Each structure stands twice: as structure tokens, then as C-alpha cells.
Amino acid sequence: MNGALFPRDRAVVAPGAVHVPGWLSARRQRELVDACRGWARGPVPLRHTVLPGGGVMSVRTVCVGRHWQPYRYSRTADDVNGAPVAPFPGWLVELGREALVEAYGEHQGYTPDTALINFYDGAARMGMHQDKEERSGAPVVSLSIGDACVFRFGNTQTRGRPYTDVELESGDLFVFGGPSRYAFHGVPKVLPATADPATGMNSGRLNITLRETGLAG
């Protein structure tokens, strides 16, 4: 938060992985929360993704642009209600570009076409995984709003160590690209009741990741 007692420093967590604390203003956070609430109302509802082995993710997700299900993208939410997903708005492309300029000093024509919007309650978490359904090697832009969490950012080889635990707070930007694009990462813990209601999130954590899928059509 901008009014934090101890300002947190920007950090390069690994080559190509940049954490920018407090990047989103309170107003932008509220706008994003409103937009995400709208997408959660439809045409595809928030859902707990079911994994091929039968496991159910504790996070609830809705997608924009393309729908993600393990482990592919489609234009329709085939494992939810079959509806076409909401279109990816131009302002979110611009936000992604601004994020890359902030992280790397340039955006190199970044054109994200898909967002995964994850809602975490206090007990939700996300296991270590790679984002690798995209054909494009462009960076992933991650925005966090609401309750803080522990974000674990690892290496490209294994789910385990070495990794770095980063506390992501409301308004934080995290970008991973280049040599870190396919690093394993996850959310071992949400820190309940740390959200400032002024961000529009009374409880829980909202995370938005922007991706360039590189898929045609």
C-alpha cells in the first residue's frame, strides 16, 4: 500500500522475474475489482477447476479472452457451462503493456489475449505449477488485490527448492518472463483479513494473470 509504514522495495526475484510493490493505485484496484465482479457474473460463472485426476482446486477462477482448463485453452468454457468467454478488453492490453514497461522498461508489442482471474478465500492455495499452455513465450503479468499472500517463485526444473517466498500485497505487480517464464510457482498461503476494504475486496484475495497465448482464432 502506498501509505505503508515501511515501504517495500522493488525486487528482481530471479532473472526476468520482477516484483513491484504497490504498483496499482487504490482507484485502479477498485476498477479491477469491479471488472472482475462483472466477469464473475457471466457469461461463465466462477468455478473450482476440476483436475484430470479428480482433484478440485480450492481457488475459484473465471477467464477472459480464452478459457483455461487443465491443460488447454478454448473460446468456450467447455468444462463449465459451454458458454463463450467474455472478450478480452483493449484496456487490459494497455494495462499489460504498462506493467511490462514498469518491469522491463519496454513492452515489445506485448498483446495479452487471455486473463485468468482467481479468487482465494482464506483457506485457498495453489500448488506449484508452470504456466505452459501458452504457445507464446511472452511474459505473464500478475496483479494482486485484497488479502496478502505468500507467493512462492521457484526454478524451471523442479517444484522444489530453490525457491523464493515473496509476500504479495494488494496492488502489487509481479512479472515473470525471459529465463523465468517457465519457472514453477504457487501460492502456499493467503494471509486472511489483511485486505484494506478501500480496494473493494472486503475479504479474500483476487489475482489476475495476463497471458499472451499465441493461439490463432
Ligand SMILES: O=C(O)CCC(=O)C(=O)O
Ligand atoms: O495467484 C497467484 O498469485 C498466482 C496464480 C497463478 O499462478 C495462475 O493462475 O497460474
Ligand SMILES: [Fe+2]
Ligand atoms: Fe501460474
